[in-house]
Amino acid sequence: MFRQLSARFGGPLAVAILTLLGIWLIVMVTLPQLQMIDYSLRPNLLPAQVGGPEDRLTIANYATLFNNDIHRAIFFKTLWSSVLVTVLTLIVSYPLAWYLAKVATPRQAALCILLLIIPFWINEILRTYSWFIILAFRGPLNEVLLMLGLIDRPIRFLSGDAGVMVGMVYAYILFMVFPVYNAIESLDDNQVRAARDLGAGTVRTHRRIVIPHAKPGIATGCIMTFMLAAGSYAVPALLGSPGSRWFTQIIYNWFFEGGNWNQGAAYAFLLLVLCIGFMSLVMKIFKVGLGDIAK
Template sequence: MGGVLRRYGPVLTAAILLAVAVWLLLLVVLPQLLMVDFSFRPSLPPSKAGGPEDVYTLRNYATLWTNQIHLAIFLKTIWASSLVTAVTLAVCYPVAFYMAQVAPRRRLPLLVLMLVVPFWINELLRTFAWYIILAFNGPLNALLVGLGIFSEPQRLLGGDAGVIIGMVYVYILFMVFPMMNAMESLDRNQIEAARDLGAGWLRIHRRIVIPHAKPGIAVGCIMTFMLAAGSYAVPALLGGPQSRWFTEVIYNWFFEGGNWNQGAAYAFILLILCVAFILLMMRLFRVGLTDIAK
C-alpha cells in the first residue's frame, strides 16, 4: 500500500481505492447479499410479499436433499468438475513445464501467442466448434473410423464425455498460466544438479518441480474447478438430458420455473461448494492466501 501511495500520490490512490470499493460493493457484495436474502424466503406472489407468510425458512435448501434428481445432478457436477480439473492439470502440466523451463526464451512469445490467439474468439463460438468436431458425422468420428479405432461413428455429443472435452479446452489457459508463472521462478540449476546426481525425470518432478509449483497448481485447480462447476454454455451445447449440469437446474429455476428464491438457494449452495474446494486445495497443497496471491 505504501508503494502504491508513493507511486501514484494520495489523490490518485484514493480514487483507485474508491473505484475498487464501489466495484466490490455494487457487483460483488450487494448481489450476494440479495441472493442470500432471496434464498431464505419462500416464493410468494407479489400480493403476499411482506405478509405473515413471508418469513425466513430453510425450505429452499431442504429441496435439494429431498429432490433425488437434483441431488444426483449436484453430485455428478462435483464429480465431473473434479474430473475436468484433473484432466486439465494432466494436459497442462507438461505444457507449462516446457514453456517455463525448456523452451528457448526467443520462442516463448510465439508459444504464448499460439495459446492465447484461439481464445480471442468468443467462448460460445469455440464451443460450437467442438459441437461440429464431436458431431456424429464430424471430423473426429471420421478420423477415428479411418484409423480403425471405431468400426462405425459414435455419438460423442449428448453425454458427459463431450462436456468434459469441451471444458478442458475452454479452461486450459486458466491452468497453464498459473503453473507456468510458478515454474518460471525455479532455478534450472536445481534440475541440472538433480540430473547430475542420477535422479530420473519422474523423481525430479516429484521432489523439485511440483513442490516449487504448488501455489501455481493450486491456483490453476481452483480456477478450473470453479469455472467448470459454474459453467452453463458448455454443458447446454455439448451435453444432453443425461448430462445435465447443476447450473442448468439453477437456470431453470430462475428463468423457466420463475422461482427465484429456489434458484438463489441452489446458487448459494454452489457458491459454498466452490469455497469448500478452495479451502481443500489450500490444505492439500499446504499453501496460504499469500502464496496463491503471488
C-alpha cells in the same frame, strides 16, 4: 497493502485505488451476494403477498435440494465432474507449462502462447459449438477414425459426459497453463541441474523440485478451473446429453423457466459454498495461503 501502494504510487493515489477497490467489492460482489442470500431465505410469493404474513425467513428452498433425489444426484455429479475436469486440465497443462517455461526458446514459447490465445478471441459459445461439430456422430473426428480403420462404426461422443469433459478442458486450459507457467518460470535452473547431477531422474526431479516450487501456481489453476467448470452453463448445454445435466442448468431452469428466483438463489448459493469449500480444501492440500495464490 496501503504501504506498498503508497511507496509505489504515493499516498493520495494509493487512497484512491483502495477506495475504488472497496466500492467495487461492495457494489459488485458483497451487495449482490447479500441480496441473493435474502432471496434464498424467502418463499416464492406473488407480488401482492410480498411483505405479508407469509413473507418470512425459511430454509425450505435449501431443503428442496436434499428432498429431490434427481437434483441432489446432479449436484454431486457436478462436484465430481468438476474435480475430474480440474485433474484432466492439470494433466494436460503441466507438461505444456514446463515446456514453455524451461524447454522452449523465447521464439517457440511466444509462438505457442500465441497459438493458445488466438482461439480465445472467439466467443466461448462459438468455440464450444465447434467441438459439437467435431464430436458429432458424423463429424470430422469419426470420419478420420473410420478412414484410418481404428473403429468399425461411428462413436456417439456426445451421448454422455465425454464431450463435456473435452469441451471444458479446452475451454479452461489457459486458466491452468498460465498460473503454472508463471510459477515454474521463477524456478532457478540451477536447482534442476543440481538434482540431475545428483542422479535424480525426470520424475523425481519434478516430484521433489519443480512441483513443490510450483504449488501456488498449481493451486491457483486448480481453483480457477474448478470454479469455472462448476459454474459453466454453455459447455454442458451444448455438448451434454439429456442424461448429463449440470447443476447450473437446474439453476437456470429455476430462474428463467420456472420463474422461481428464490429457489434459484438457494441453489446458486449452495454452488457458491461448494466452490468456496473446494478452494479452502485445495489451499489446505497444497499448504498455501491467499498471499501465495495472489502472487
